[in-house]
Amino acid sequence: MQIKPAQVKELRDRTGAGMMDCKNALVETGGDIDAASDVLRKAGQAKADRKASRIAAEGQVLVASDRDSGRHVLLEVNSETDFVAKDENFREFTALVGQTVLEHVPGSVEELMELDAGGPTMGESRQALVTKVGENIIVRRFSVLASEDTVGFYVHLDRIGVLVELDGGSEELARDLAMHVAATSPRYVSVDDVPQDEIARETDILSAQAAQMAKSEQILEKIVSGRLRKHFDEITLTGQPFVKDTDTKVGQLLSRNGARVKRFLRFEVGEGIEKKQAGFGEEVAALL
Structure with missing residues (x-):
């Protein structure tokens, strides 16, 4: 039978699939x-399944906030290439995921995928995007910070996102600290948050290094203490020099403003994902 262009357009608008795929499905x-x-959805699932094993280490980090409810979402969605991460369809999907998490506060990514996204579920929307862009797309992680205190956020080039919650202080200070965390990537707020086993392990390592010096026991203790203090200053937010004023430590800045950092969240695109390293020949072959 003859398929009219209007039918193809209607199916394409409904599914987002390619023109020829729509025409073939209508003929079938x-x-x-x-x-x-339904035919296109099944085909899309098959394509999505085939792409599911491919490494997705690029993508976008996004912050979604609702000041009225006091909820803030930090989210990472991954793609295989930076090219797709900049695609408008990908960015619209990421924004939709952020708003859906903000509104429904699911307990996991799996629960999120079952939520209604204005018709299809989030999982079906992800599957449709995979079919459309031809890459594996993964909602990797999200975290919801619900607070009645001061919260600031900063996103750097869509690749690093930070939320900072303050007791006291101002939104401007919270945003400056979020920018600082994005730049320096501290592991803890203060020394009080460092686990005891990590403190013990670092102390043992530094003591073993110092023991090789021909110094008195008293001097060695001072050396270990000084190195330990320097190490914890490097990995804790309050011990680091503030990026906007390196003569001032973050802890001093907080005291000056009558504020305390309750917690911070930091996501960076692809951190912890082992990327596939292709040789030059493989890259050329992939392009061809």
Whole structure:
């Protein structure tokens, strides 16, 4: 039977699939748009399944906030290439994920994928995007910070996102500290937050290093103490020099403003994901 362009357009608008895929699905189903939509969804699932094993280490970090409810979401969605991460369809999907998490506060990514996204579920929307852009797309992680205190955020080039919660202080200070955390990546707020086993391990290492010096026991203790203090200053937010004024430590800045950092969250695109390193020949072959 003859398939009209209007039918193809309607199916394409409904599914987001390519023109030829829509036409072929309509031919297969005798022009039945609902049945053709099911055919495309099944085909999309098959394509998504084939791409699921491919490494997705690029993508976007996003912050979504609702000041009225006091909820703030930090989110990472991954793609295989930076090219797709900049695609408008990918960015719209990421924004939709952020708003859905903000509104429904799911307990996990799996729960998120089952939520309604204005018609299809989030999982179905992800599957449709995979089919459309031709890459594996993963909602990797999200974290919800619900607070009645001061919260500031900063996103750097869509690749690093930070939320900082303050007791006291101002939104401007919270944002400056979020920018600082994005730049320096501290592991803890203060020394009080460092686990005891990590303190013990670092002390043992530094003591073993100092023991090789021909110094008195008293001097060695001072050396270990000084190195330990320097190490914890480097990995704790309050011990680091403030990026906007390196003569002032963050702890001093907080005291000056009558504020305390309750917690911070930091996501960086692809951190912890082992990327596949292709040789030059493989890259050329992939391009061809």
